Amino acid sequence: MNEREKTNKGYLDLFSRTIIARNRRYYLDVKSSENNLVLTLTESKRKFNNRNGKFYYERNRVIVFSEDMDNFMNSFREVEKFLKDYLKRHPDISNFPSPPNAFGSKDSP
Numbered sequence: 159m160n161e162r163e164k165t166n167k168g169y170l171d172l173f174s175r176t177i178i179a180r181n182r183r184y185y186l187d188v189k190s191s192e193n194n195l196v197l198t199l200t201e202s203k204r205k206f207n208n209r210n211g212k213f214y215y216e217r218n219r220v221i222v223f224s225e226d227m228d229n230f231m232n233s234f235r236e237v238e239k240f241l242k243d244y245l246k247r248h249p250d251i252s253n254f255p256s257p258p259n260a261f262g263s264k265d266s267p
Contacts, residue, residue, distance in 0.1 A: 169196060195224040 169189035177184040185200040199220040206213055222230045245251065 195227065197222040197227060197230070 173188040175186045201218045
């Protein structure tokens with residue numbers, strides 16, 4: 159095994175980033191198996207359960223397999239370029255950070 163242990167699904171964790179945004183966290187993880195590379199995008203949102211009075215986390219996950227990664231990354235770059243250009247032309251949108259740091263992230267441990 160390399161520096162990191164295999165996860166419970168048999169994948170080796172290669173790279174991870176965490177993005178903290180208000181009451182959500184986004185996790186971007188690159189994992190590998192013996193013959194496949196996988197990108198997982200996870201949104202984790204803290205919610206309150208009115209029935210039992212406790213907080214819980216709702217998670218949504220997108221998995222991008224190696225055969226789809228080029229198309230996904232090319233499209234993601236197009237979206238990033240569009241957003242940066244759009245925010246430059248519309249500086250009055252206060253809910254978005256200003257370019258060039260529109261997509262700031264924090265390294266995960």
